[in-house]
Amino acid sequence: MIRVAVAGAAGRMGRLIIKNVVEDKELELAQAFDVREVGKDAGELAGVGKTGVSVIHASEMEEKLDADVLVDFTTASAAVENIRIASQKGVKLVVGTTGFTEEQKKQIEEYCKAVPAVVSPNFSVGVNVFWKLLEAAASYLSNYDVEIVEIHHRFKRDAPSGTAVKAAEVIKSVIGEREVVTGRSGECPRSDEIGVFAVRGGDVVGEHTVFFIGMGERVEITHRAWSRQAFAGGAIKAVKWIAGINKPGIYGMADVLGL
Ligand SMILES: NC(=O)C1=CN([C@@H]2O[C@H](COP(=O)(O)OP(=O)(O)OC[C@H]3O[C@@H](n4cnc5c(N)ncnc54)[C@H](OP(=O)(O)O)[C@@H]3O)[C@@H](O)[C@H]2O)C=CC1
Ligand SMILES: O=C(O)C1=N[C@H](C(=O)O)C[C@H](O)C1
Numbered sequence: 194m195i196r197v198a199v200a201g202a203a204g205r206m207g208r209l210i211i212k213n214v215v216e217d218k219e220l221e222l223a224q225a226f227d228v229r230e231v232g233k234d235a236g237e238l239a240g241v242g243k244t245g246v247s248v249i250h251a252s253e254m255e256e257k258l259d260a261d262v263l264v265d266f267t268t269a270s271a272a273v274e275n276i277r278i279a280s281q282k283g284v285k286l287v288v289g290t291t292g293f294t295e296e297q298k299k300q301i302e303e304y305c306k307a308v309p310a311v312v313s314p315n316f317s318v319g320v321n322v323f324w325k326l327l328e329a330a331a332s333y334l335s336n337y338d339v340e341i342v343e344i345h346h347r348f349k350r351d352a353p354s355g356t357a358v359k360a361a362e363v364i365k366s367v368i369g370e371r372e373v374v375t376g377r378s379g380e381c382p383r384s385d386e387i388g389v390f391a392v393r394g395g396d397v398v399g400e401h402t403v404f405f406i407g408m409g410e411r412v413e414i415t416h417r418a419w420s421r422q423a424f425a426g427g428a429i430k431a432v433k434w435i436a437g438i439n440k441p442g443i444y445g446m447a448d449v450l451g452l
Pocket of ligand 2: 291314315345349350353354355356357398399400
């Protein structure tokens, strides 16, 4: 049995991860951390009945974390701290949190020199294939203008999405460095840049479209998620995969899926 701790246990993704863990015979829910719903039964929060695992306040993680793998879907600053604690305790990591600054990314790289970690802004199989499709499209359409539009629910805290940021990185790795522009207003003639735009509203789970725009035509590549289970299912695959990895460092979902 792989003993799994969940950080962000009271959140949209955390609850779903708990449900997936509880329903999986290879996994055991070891611990649940959050800053809200503290003391409540994690299984009841996730709608799968009593588990006997109560939500522990995140401030106690340093003292209490004890698991094989910590799954983190929290906020950028919380995740950096959780990763620090897990790496010091030799607890492997699956990190889905997004919105990291460049400085925070460097900190995470440093901490993950001590422990194996899957870190991905999107765990869905479809999005990981979408990134591969972008690589191919960018290699054929390297002189086309690239624009990215993402749409998410009104509660999302970070913008642009981690998935869109990674899409821009994937494209830049093929066509070369470009400035990323996240808004336009006033006089702003287009140069060799990648536009990345965030739309927020309602309960949209997550949609990304990349436009490769030429003269007289355009190609659009879109991924739409309408259930968070697409992300949770991938995160569970990552948990099982990282449990068998002993070499410290940061891995991606492409490693997990063999893409
Ligand atoms: N990689 C992927 O496939 C996906 C990634 N995400 C990302 O995952 C993250 C979470 O998303 P979502 O579940 O929708 O967000 P939620 O806001 O629903 O959940 C986050 C939870 O973490 C809590 N939290 C805050 N600080 C800590 C801490 N130090 N330790 C433990 N828990 C803490 C929050 O409490 P409070 O609200 O009080 O701060 C909240 O309950 C986001 O960054 C999102 O972009 C989302 C979906 C898929
Ligand atoms: O916050 C979300 O909901 C999501 N966040 C991730 C991101 O920022 O890319 C992944 C997914 O699109 C849902």
